[in-house]
Structure formats: structure tokens, C-alpha cells
Amino acid sequence: MKTVHNFNAGPAALPPEVLQQIQEEILDLQGTGLSILEISHRSKEYEKINGETQQLLKDLLNIPHEYEVLFLQGGASTQFAMVPMNFLKSGSVASYIHSGTWAGKAIAEARKFGEVAIVASSEKDHFKKLPALDNLKLPSGTAYIHLTSNETIAGTQYKYFMEPQDVPLIADMSSDILSRTIDVSDFDLIYAGAQKNLGPSGVTVVIVRSELLKRISTTIPDIMNYRIHADSRSLYHTPPVFAVYIVNLVLKWIQANGGVRGVELWNRAKADLIYRTIDGSDNFYSGLADRDSRSLMNVTFRTSNEELEKHFLLESERNGFVGLRGHREAGHLRASIYNAITYDQCKALSEFMKDFQKRFA
Structure with a gap:
């Protein structure tokens, strides 16, 4: 598969x-x-x-x-x-x-x-x-x-x-x-x-x-x-x-897997990893939501321009990442990291985002 x-x-x-x-x-x-x-x-x-x-x-x-x-x-x-x-x-x-x-x-x-x-x-x-x-x-x-x-x-x-x-x-x-x-x-x-x-x-x-x-x-x-x-x-x-x-x-x-409390700890670690990638990107990526309102489930973000986002989506799909296109009403990019998404998958996304930034910043 x-x-x-x-x-x-x-x-x-x-x-x-x-x-x-x-x-x-x-x-x-x-x-x-x-x-x-x-x-x-x-x-x-x-x-x-x-x-x-x-x-x-x-x-x-x-x-x-x-x-x-x-x-x-x-x-x-x-x-x-x-x-x-x-x-x-x-x-x-x-x-x-x-x-x-x-x-x-x-x-x-x-x-x-x-x-x-x-x-x-x-x-x-x-x-x-x-x-x-x-x-x-x-x-x-x-x-x-x-x-x-x-x-x-x-x-x-x-x-x-x-x-x-x-x-x-x-x-x-x-x-x-x-x-x-x-x-x-x-x-x-x-x-x-x-x-x-x-x-x-x-x-x-x-x-x-x-x-x-x-x-x-x-x-x-x-x-x-x-x-x-x-x-x-x-x-x-x-x-x-x-x-x-x-x-x-x-x-x-x-x-x-530890009940709801165990899953919550896992979810917080996943979200923190991706938000740190966004916030530490020197404005290459920027979050859509106000920091105090950020979701643990749906991380929304953008790059500096629309063409770059299109290229991000194209390359992400080639590298096995599915579903990163934002909703049609908001556009931009979104990673939905529900319970079944693992920390390793979020780590792979973080590494892809950092590599993409190095090549296109």
C-alpha cells in the first residue's frame, strides 16, 4: 500500500x-x-x-x-x-x-x-x-x-x-x-x-x-x-x-491509549510542534488564527503569496501529505491533526515545512 x-x-x-x-x-x-x-x-x-x-x-x-x-x-x-x-x-x-x-x-x-x-x-x-x-x-x-x-x-x-x-x-x-x-x-x-x-x-x-x-x-x-x-x-x-x-x-x-487525558497530552504535543514550526519561520509561514484562539485540531496557516502556496500543495502531495489545502471559504493551508494523527506524522510535516522554507525563502 x-x-x-x-x-x-x-x-x-x-x-x-x-x-x-x-x-x-x-x-x-x-x-x-x-x-x-x-x-x-x-x-x-x-x-x-x-x-x-x-x-x-x-x-x-x-x-x-x-x-x-x-x-x-x-x-x-x-x-x-x-x-x-x-x-x-x-x-x-x-x-x-x-x-x-x-x-x-x-x-x-x-x-x-x-x-x-x-x-x-x-x-x-x-x-x-x-x-x-x-x-x-x-x-x-x-x-x-x-x-x-x-x-x-x-x-x-x-x-x-x-x-x-x-x-x-x-x-x-x-x-x-x-x-x-x-x-x-x-x-x-x-x-x-x-x-x-x-x-x-x-x-x-x-x-x-x-x-x-x-x-x-x-x-x-x-x-x-x-x-x-x-x-x-x-x-x-x-x-x-x-x-x-x-x-x-x-x-x-x-x-x-490513556483515555481522553492521554489523547489530550498527545494532541497538545502535536499542535505545539506545528505551531512552533510556523512561529519560528521568520514570517515565511504565518498563522491565520489569533494566537489565543488557536485550535488543537485544525492548524491554519499561509505562505507569503498564492503561487507559493500552490507550489507547497503540489510538493506536499508528491511527498505523501494529503488534505493540506484549506477550506474553500478561507483558502490558504490547513493541517487537521485529529486524534488518529500521530506525533511522527506531525514531525514529518514539520520537517517538510522547514525543508520547503529553506528552498523557497
């Missing part, structure tokens, strides 16, 4: 050990004689995978007993609509933190269901830094506060979150869940598409406080109702069986 360093922003790299196990079990899942791709979601084999995966996530994130763990479909984009559909009632207001592209998409969807207030924004800074979370002025009748913990496009990430409020706090953690320790009890609902740190695209994890489910109207379509999915243990309809199975394997891999 061709060896590549996969720095794609998502779907992202999976641990080689997980890919190996998938390969070994794809034709015969644990002695059943059936592939994971063809077992029934009502079978005892899948019931075990479903329950075990929920418990693994609870253990790794220390999720309190008063929370439900759901496996849904449709990615974070569906959650942009499900959140206001379930909790933004007539006469109330949804308060959003506008931190970048993904927060903006969540805001646009929420406005289709009711009134939205932007209570903090970094738009004037072109989203290169994160809006402060202290001293928020919430409008009367706020149903919930929504924030995006990590913006993959600009490469920004909250280091800390707000103190608990009197209203529910909801977070999109699609691109940094399980990359660092968090206190789940600070949030009332967390959602995350799996395709960054959890597994493949096709399944979305939702962690929701049980008390919040009591607020949901019975008029919401069942398929979009969090309470329905919680009551049926994420088996209300045919779940994304294969995707949940892979999440199960990834969670076991995290558990075997």
Missing part, C-alpha cells in the same frame, strides 16, 4: 489498528458468520454493540447518569435544525455565539424556527479569534445558548467555557469531542458528527440531559424528536450499524 499522511479535515484519518480490525471482521463479525454490513439492527449482536458503545462513551467522558447518549444520522447539519425544532418554542429566543462558518450555519437554520439573538460575535475580526463568553447579555425568554467549540475553517477553538447559566447550554463539538477533557455537566446537550475523532461519517453522537427532554413538544415529527430516540435507545429506526460499530472500535482504541 502507498503510505500517506492524512491531514484531511473530515472525513478524517482512522487509527490503523481500527482499520485492521475492521478488515479482519468485515466478513465474519465475532464468529456470527455474518458481516457487520448485513446483521440485523434487532439482533443480539448489534444490541450488544449499541449498548457497549454508549457505555464506552459514558466512561471516557465521565458522563453523569442523568444524561442520555444517542446515535443519530444526518451529521451536525441535521442537528442545526433539530436543536431549535425541539427547544425553540413560540415566544422564546435562542441565543447564539457567532464564532465562524459552522456557528453561522447553525444560526441560519435556527432562524427558520423562531427568534434568534446573537449574544457574542467575532465577525468584525473575520472570525480569526473567538468571541468572549463572559458578561453575555441574554435576552428575556432565552430558551438556550448555543456555541461551537471548534471552528475547523478558521482554526479556532475555545480553551474554556462559560460558567453554568440559568438556561441550557448546547454545544456543537463535532471537530474536537474526545480530543481533550471536558466537564459534560457544564452542558445540557452536546452533539458531534463522528467523522473527525469518533469514527466515520454516517453517525452523530448526541449527549443530552434527561431533564431537557421533558421540554420537547409532542407535535414534533418522531424522527426529529430527541425524546423518541432516547426512549428507544437509538433504535427507533434502522441505525447506522456499520458507523456505530466503528465508533465502538475507536472508543476502545482511545481507552487503550
Whole structure:
């Protein structure tokens, strides 16, 4: 096989050990004689995978007993609509933190269901830094506060979150869940598409406080109702069986590698290595995000001109580096260093960047 360093922003790299196990079990899942791709979601084999995966996530994130763990479909984009559909009632207001592209998409969807207030924004800074979370002025009748913990496009990430409020706090953690320790009890609902740190695209994890489910109207379509999915243990309809199975394997891999705390230490070392390469380049490279807002997951940077960046991408691909082109809305360069990316891969990128600088500075 061709060896590549996969720095794609998502779907992202999976641990080689997980890919190996998938390969070994794809034709015969644990002695059943059936592939994971063809077992029934009502079978005892899948019931075990479903329950075990929920418990693994609870253990790794220390999720309190008063929370439900759901496996849904449709990615974070569906959650942009499900959140206001379930909790933004007539006469109330949804308060959003506008931190970048993904927060903006969540805001646009929420406005289709009711009134939205932007209570903090970094738009004037072109989203290169994160809006402060202290001293928020919430409008009367706020149903919930929504924030995006990590913006993959600009490469920004909250280091800390707000103190608990009197209203529910909801977070999109699609691109940094399980990359660092968090206190789940600070949030009332967390959602995350799996395709960054959890597994493949096709399944979305939702962690929701049980008390919040009591607020949901019975008029919401069942398929979009969090309470329905919680009551049926994420088996209300045919779940994304294969995707949940892979999440199960990834969670076991995290558990075997020191848990979330172990992965966090690894991630900080990787990010520090690449940021030091950028900052020590005598302005040959420059970071896109404000230093205090830099992401551990998505390192965004540029060279001095567009032609040089094109050449950087061409040479990087020739040298086995995949996915370093920035998002079309931001351009420039980006290395997404999710959990499955190793320190050695980041070291290889750092060495390539230094060599490229020597030749073209």
C-alpha cells in the first residue's frame, strides 16, 4: 500500500489498528458468520454493540447518569435544525455565539424556527479569534445558548467555557469531542458528527440531559424528536450499524491509549510542534488564527503569496501529505491533526515545512 499522511479535515484519518480490525471482521463479525454490513439492527449482536458503545462513551467522558447518549444520522447539519425544532418554542429566543462558518450555519437554520439573538460575535475580526463568553447579555425568554467549540475553517477553538447559566447550554463539538477533557455537566446537550475523532461519517453522537427532554413538544415529527430516540435507545429506526460499530472500535482504541487525558497530552504535543514550526519561520509561514484562539485540531496557516502556496500543495502531495489545502471559504493551508494523527506524522510535516522554507525563502 502507498503510505500517506492524512491531514484531511473530515472525513478524517482512522487509527490503523481500527482499520485492521475492521478488515479482519468485515466478513465474519465475532464468529456470527455474518458481516457487520448485513446483521440485523434487532439482533443480539448489534444490541450488544449499541449498548457497549454508549457505555464506552459514558466512561471516557465521565458522563453523569442523568444524561442520555444517542446515535443519530444526518451529521451536525441535521442537528442545526433539530436543536431549535425541539427547544425553540413560540415566544422564546435562542441565543447564539457567532464564532465562524459552522456557528453561522447553525444560526441560519435556527432562524427558520423562531427568534434568534446573537449574544457574542467575532465577525468584525473575520472570525480569526473567538468571541468572549463572559458578561453575555441574554435576552428575556432565552430558551438556550448555543456555541461551537471548534471552528475547523478558521482554526479556532475555545480553551474554556462559560460558567453554568440559568438556561441550557448546547454545544456543537463535532471537530474536537474526545480530543481533550471536558466537564459534560457544564452542558445540557452536546452533539458531534463522528467523522473527525469518533469514527466515520454516517453517525452523530448526541449527549443530552434527561431533564431537557421533558421540554420537547409532542407535535414534533418522531424522527426529529430527541425524546423518541432516547426512549428507544437509538433504535427507533434502522441505525447506522456499520458507523456505530466503528465508533465502538475507536472508543476502545482511545481507552487503550490513556483515555481522553492521554489523547489530550498527545494532541497538545502535536499542535505545539506545528505551531512552533510556523512561529519560528521568520514570517515565511504565518498563522491565520489569533494566537489565543488557536485550535488543537485544525492548524491554519499561509505562505507569503498564492503561487507559493500552490507550489507547497503540489510538493506536499508528491511527498505523501494529503488534505493540506484549506477550506474553500478561507483558502490558504490547513493541517487537521485529529486524534488518529500521530506525533511522527506531525514531525514529518514539520520537517517538510522547514525543508520547503529553506528552498523557497
